[in-house]
Amino acid sequence: MIELTNVTKKFGNKTAVNNFSLHIEKGSLTMFIGPSGCGKTTTLRMINRLTPYDKGNIVIDGTSVNDIDPVELRRNIGYVIQEIGLFPHLTVFENVAIVPRLLKWEQKKIEQRVREILELVTLDQSFAQKYPLQLSGGEKQRVGLARALAAEPEILLMDEPFGAIDPINRLKLQDSFLEIQEEIKKTIVFVTHDINEAIKLGDKIAIINEGNLIQYDNVSKILSDPANEFVENLLGQDRNIKALSLEKAKDYVLKDGFIT
Structure with missing residues (x-):
């Protein structure tokens, strides 16, 4: 659906996004997360050409975004x-x-x-x-x-949409958003600075630091097998508890009176 290949963006002498490659599947919800200034919002904005990229290519359904009129692209x-x-x-x-x-x-x-x-x-x-x-x-x-x-x-880009909402209403919005996505199945790229939000909402998480893609995988894989110390620190010391929160009661089978 969306393919980023060796995408690079510089602002002056600073490299904001460095040789970034990523495939986003149709109907999936992909979370971009990383510290402030890591390039996550810049990468998001390059998908709809609000920010032009310097090198590489971004393709949507087989067509480079540079071959689509920018106004028409953003309307869609x-x-x-x-x-x-x-x-x-x-x-x-x-x-x-x-x-x-x-x-x-x-x-x-x-x-x-x-x-x-x-x-x-x-x-x-x-x-x-x-x-x-x-x-x-x-x-x-x-x-x-x-x-x-x-x-x-078909595509929805979201840049920290719930970031300014108070914690209680933020959780309610997240729950509602998941219900909406379950119904509409759009291809969504969602920027957040909140690892708990990324884990709760995402099908996959792209972890970004200093313009580089550090790890990109489904949520359970990232929790169970973080790529390096940076990812471990981002996930926090309670990542095993976070992993357990992904489990659903229906995944367990009662056998001889015991949960298996």
Whole structure:
């Protein structure tokens, strides 16, 4: 679905992303994590060409992103950021409908899609006529997600979308997001600085440091077999407990009265 091959990006003399290669499967949720300034957001932004890369190539469904008109590319890729970026003078309906209108959808189709997407992100239809100032932080984030999904993109890029939300509502948003992804099965690239969030949400995790991809694998493999000391430190001393949290009761079989 998304293929990054030997991608490099420099800002002046500083290499932000160094010879970065990664394959992201269709319908998967891939988490980018690493310390501040490691290149995770730069890598995300190169996928939709908000940041141009200097070397290498990024291919989506067999086509280099450099061969796609950047405006057209961004209209077909959902994008959610921590600041949300809702237009304060527009209602929720108008915010969600922005990309469908740019794509010249018929009004009836737009209205139907806004209703569907508000239901998907568990917002009552009455929210359609509210303005951003009338919303809580969690509600704004749901509207931001709704707007990113409104035009039914196959790819969704998310840059620390829950980072500014308080811990309790953040957990609720994570749970809701997993339920939504289970239904829509989009190809999602999600930047986070929170290892617990990465473990909870991700199908795979890409661990990045100083512009280099340190380890890329499914969550259980990273927890059981960290590539080096940097990854071990990122995972924390309780990584075995984190690994246990991935287990589900249905994976265990009761035999002769004992769990096996």
